[in-house]
Amino acid sequence: MRGPLLSRRRALGLGVLALSAAKFRPASADNGGTEMHGMSVFGDLKYPADFKHFDYVNPDAPKGGLFSTIPSTRAYNQSFQTFNSFNAFVLKGEGAKGMELTFDALMARANDEPDAMYGLAAKSVWISSDKLTYRFTMRPEARFRDGSKLTAHDVAFSLNTLKEKGHPLIVVQLRDMVKAEALDDATVAVMFAPNRARDVPLYVASLPIFSKAYYATRSFEESTTDIPLGSGPYKVGKYEINRFVEYERVKDWWAADLAVNRGSYNFDAVRYEFYRDRDVAFEGFTGKNYLYREEFTARIWATRYDFPAIKDGRVKRETLPDELPSGGQGWFFNTRRDKLRDPRVREAVINAFDFEWTNKTVMYGAYARTVSPFQNSDMVATGLPSPEELKLLEPFRGQVPDEVFGEPFVPPVSDGSGQDRTLLRKAGQLLQDAGLVVKDRKRLLPNGEVLKIEFLLDEPSFKPHHATFIKNLELLGIEAEIRLIDAVQYRARVESFDFDMTTMRLSMSPTPGDSLRPYFTSHAAATKGSYNLAGVANPAIDALVDKAIGAETRADLTIACRALDRVFRAGRYWVPQWFRTNHPIAYWDQFDHPLKPARYAQGTGAPENWWYDPNKALKLEQAK
Numbered sequence: 223m224r225g226p227l228l229s230r231r232r233a234l235g236l237g238v239l240a241l242s243a244a245k246f247r248p249a250s251a252d253n254g255g256t257e258m259h260g261m262s263v264f265g266d267l268k269y270p271a272d273f274k275h276f277d278y279v280n281p282d283a284p285k286g287g288l289f290s291t292i293p294s295t296r297a298y299n300q301s302f303q304t305f306n307s308f309n310a311f312v313l314k315g316e317g318a319k320g321m322e323l324t325f326d327a328l329m330a331r332a333n334d335e336p337d338a339m340y341g342l343a344a345k346s347v348w349i350s351s352d353k354l355t356y357r358f359t360m361r362p363e364a365r366f367r368d369g370s371k372l373t374a375h376d377v378a379f380s381l382n383t384l385k386e387k388g389h390p391l392i393v394v395q396l397r398d399m400v401k402a403e404a405l406d407d408a409t410v411a412v413m414f415a416p417n418r419a420r421d422v423p424l425y426v427a428s429l430p431i432f433s434k435a436y437y438a439t440r441s442f443e444e445s446t447t448d449i450p451l452g453s454g455p456y457k458v459g460k461y462e463i464n465r466f467v468e469y470e471r472v473k474d475w476w477a478a479d480l481a482v483n484r485g486s487y488n489f490d491a492v493r494y495e496f497y498r499d500r501d502v503a504f505e506g507f508t509g510k511n512y513l514y515r516e517e518f519t520a521r522i523w524a525t526r527y528d529f530p531a532i533k534d535g536r537v538k539r540e541t542l543p544d545e546l547p548s549g550g551q552g553w554f555f556n557t558r559r560d561k562l563r564d565p566r567v568r569e570a571v572i573n574a575f576d577f578e579w580t581n582k583t584v585m586y587g588a589y590a591r592t593v594s595p596f597q598n599s600d601m602v603a604t605g606l607p608s609p610e611e612l613k614l615l616e617p618f619r620g621q622v623p624d625e626v627f628g629e630p631f632v633p634p635v636s637d638g639s640g641q642d643r644t645l646l647r648k649a650g651q652l653l654q655d656a657g658l659v660v661k662d663r664k665r666l667l668p669n670g671e672v673l674k675i676e677f678l679l680d681e682p683s684f685k686p687h688h689a690t691f692i693k694n695l696e697l698l699g700i701e702a703e704i705r706l707i708d709a710v711q712y713r714a715r716v717e718s719f720d721f722d723m724t725t726m727r728l729s730m731s732p733t734p735g736d737s738l739r740p741y742f743t744s745h746a747a748a749t750k751g752s753y754n755l756a757g758v759a760n761p762a763i764d765a766l767v768d769k770a771i772g773a774e775t776r777a778d779l780t781i782a783c784r785a786l787d788r789v790f791r792a793g794r795y796w797v798p799q800w801f802r803t804n805h806p807i808a809y810w811d812q813f814d815h816p817l818k819p820a821r822y823a824q825g826t827g828a829p830e831n832w833w834y835d836p837n838k839a840l841k842l843e844q845a846k
Contacts (some may be wrong), residue, residue: 252353260329261347261424263337263733269481276335278820279485279831287472287812287834290493290512292503293319293823298389303498303680303709304464307445310428313389313751315445316710318467319494323487324452325430326378328358330482333820333827336732338774339424340482343372343431343453344410349423356412356423357405362577366453366475376411378402379434381412381426384649385444390751392429395736398422417770421735447548455487457733468493488833493579498708500683507808514809516827519683520588524808540803545821550595551727552796553766555678558719558747558757561667561674565623566656568794570649571675574694575797578638584686589800593632594787595728595741597801601783603630603791614785619763623792631791633798640690641697649698665699674701678721680712717751725799726755732822733776734783738767756795763789812839 259271275281293302299317300310310317329347331341341347381402384392398418403411412426432442436451449458455478456469463775469492477483495512497503504522507515508529517523531537555562555571562568577591582654594602607615607627625631636642637789656667665673677688688704695702707715710767715721728741742763746754761792766786773779805819805826815832819825 228744242403255348255355256351257346257348259346260332260338260340261349261427262335262339263421263424263735264728264779267338267340269332269338269340273340273481276334276820277479278823278827280412280689280816280833281485281586281833281834282816283485283488284494284836285488285833286490286836287839288491288493289489289514289829289832289834290495290516290815291499291829292495292506292512292515294516294518294640297711298324298391299713301709301713302496304496305467306463306710309442309444309446311384311388311392312443314443318458318461318680318715320456320467320492321458321494322430322454322470323456323469324450324454324458325432326364326372326453326477327428327430329424329427331428332482333823336822337424339427342480342482343377343471344427347427347515349583353423354414354416354418356414358410358412358427360410361474362408364453366436366451367457367472368451370435372431372433372453373407374404375407376434377410377431378404379437380432381429383432383437383442384429390749391740393589394740394746394749394752395419395425396421396604398736399426402426402464417772419736419739420773421733421771425736433524441750455483456492459491464496466493466495468623477703480701483687484831489829489833490830492829498681500681504533510810513812516826517806517808519608520585521686523588524586528806531810532808534845536842537808538811539806539808542807542819542826544803544805544819547599547601547730548592548597548801548803549730549731550551550592550597550796550798551725551801552592553723553725554755554796555723555794556721556755556757557795558720559722561671562722564656565794566652566698567658567673570652570656570698571700572633572794572797573645573649573652573696574677574698574700575633575691576636576638576640576642576645577633577800578636579640579690580687581800582638583640584798589802591633591635592798592829594729594793594798595631595790596734596783596787598803599730599732601730601734601787603787605629605786607785607788608781610781611785611788614766614782617726618765618789621788622760622762626788626792630788631794641694646694646697653698660699663699664701672701674703674722676722677702677704678712678715678724679704679706680709684725716755719755719757721755723797724755726753728753735771736771738786742767742786758790758795759792760789760793763793799811810842812842814838 260267274496300319301316305316307315307317311534326343328344332338343363344365346359348357360374366372385396398415400413400415404663405411432452455475457565459468459470461467471490555568557563581589582588596602634645658665667673692702740753742758744759744764746752746759747759770782773782813832815833817829
């Protein structure tokens with residue numbers, strides 16, 4: 223199952239960065255401040271100011287060819303199945319996947335460091351000694367696609383507009399940005415509130431820069447099919463609403479030779495195809511309707527990659543490592559609904575899901591069980607709390623479940639039968655303890671109504687994972703059903719929290735910071751369009767999120783996240799699903815790529831760091 227990610231290394235989507243001093247000598251100092259060519263969290267910058275390219279790219283990669291795929295990540299208002307707008311940074315509409323490729327940002331992400339950025343549209347940044355003012359110096363050669371100059375005024379306009387009118391997820395993460403102000407054409411100052419979130423300055427540096435002149439006569443917050451004026455490596459080319467969108471490489475892109483871009487953005491065209499059904503999308507790949515596919519369905523990976531092009535070598539299969547934290551994927555309870563408020567009811571539902579049977583029967587044993595939103599990282603809580611964790615947790619004793627101070631909750635392991643009677647008996651007792659009695663084989667809420675649960679879906683391929691789960695719920699007297707709706711309706715319902723249970727993946731960076739707010743905080747629970755689907759509104763979690771955001775060392779951050787993990791898991795806000803630590807991919811053999819993705823890259827590095835191989839393409843054409 224895919225999650226809400228933004229794959230482009232320059233556009234971070236959910237902020238994951240913060241500031242620390244680098245080992246390189248600053249370019250200059252001003253009133254106690256420091257001027258730097260890059261920023262990082264808790265450690266040194268790997269690359270000096272005169273670096274030539276990132277180590278994980280091929281700086282001599284040829285330009286040319288077409289890269290086509292289906293969306294495997296999304297951010298803000300984007301959808302996996304469709305699009306109807308070229309404004310991908312507001313709440314309205316379904317934004318086109320790939321629009322992030324058409325804009326530049328102040329800084330660019332280095333994917334072989336856990337949390338570092340280097341100058342892109344800005345050549346350097348001066349940070350005040352109190353770290354509440356950041357002054358970015360713009361590159362004089364920066365240009366929009368029409369040749370007009372990209373200035374500090376455009377940056378200030380963009381940041382202030384996103385803070386006021388952007389997607390709610392952007393607004394939440396910009397709450398500690400007070401304002402952005404252009405001091406002149408070349409200098410933009412960004413001011414932050416005292417006690418700001420640690421990573422908000424670098425989130426600011428990752429956001430797209432819009433043309434102030436372009437929006438002087440247009441509304442920013444509207445869904446639109448007008449193509450906005452960009453400055454990035456690609457521009458919108460051919461498209462058909464709801465079906466496909468193609469981006470053309472800007473041959474005279476002003477930033478092509480910068481060190482942060484050398485060896486990247488190599489394809490002449492990048493195209494996204496949209497399908498409403500995964501099985502149909504797979505058939506499209508076998509028919510060469512698109513050229514690259516990351517496989518998210520274990521059943522398809524295990525049973526259907528035997529078509530002729532695989533057998534004769536025209537399509538290659540690889541499994542690339544994924545060393546990032548996998549985050550947490552699961553069915554999230556909407557605790558805003560009275561019937562799902564009691565954690566005993568939610569734990570009963572957790573007991574009804576037989577992961578072992580589902581993994582073996584539906585997913586061919588390809589997955590491991592998720593237990594934590596920080597899965598596949600050292601931020602997962604294990605065993606008894608450490609003294610450092612207890613120091614953070616003790617103020618909430620009596621306000622949080624006692625288990626927070628013991629072993630963290632993990633979902634039960636079933637006997638793999640699909641109908642573990644021991645777990646179902648425990649589930650029935652939990653429901654009984656919560657006051658839900660059985661009458662005529664129906665589980666009744668305290669108000670006398672039957673407990674009904676609707677699983678909201680937007681694609682049919684996920685149905686098999688629900689079948690035995692629903693059957694077990696029915697054995698408990700719970701009426702459960704799947705509601706399959708189209709992508710537009712799905713997003714509208716999820717953003718307005720109009721569901722009982724639905725699936726989402728919480729995506730975590732190696733250095734989580736302000737990005738924790740949209741998932742876990744009370745403010746996000748009340749914000750339409752946030753990722754706090756469960757409606758988590760817990761003062762202890764709010765306080766621990768603040769501790770994590772304010773951590774001054776990586777060790778402190780890890781401790782705070784472990785404490786947060788314990789309280790979240792004790793709340794039974796979700797039915798944890800599964801994860802894997804690799805990327806199964808297949809592609810028509812006309813590409814080449816680095817030996818493995820950069821360690822901290824979101825995804826496989828495609829299309830940004832892949833390239834077209836004309837010799838392979840010719841051989842593929844001759845093999846028809």
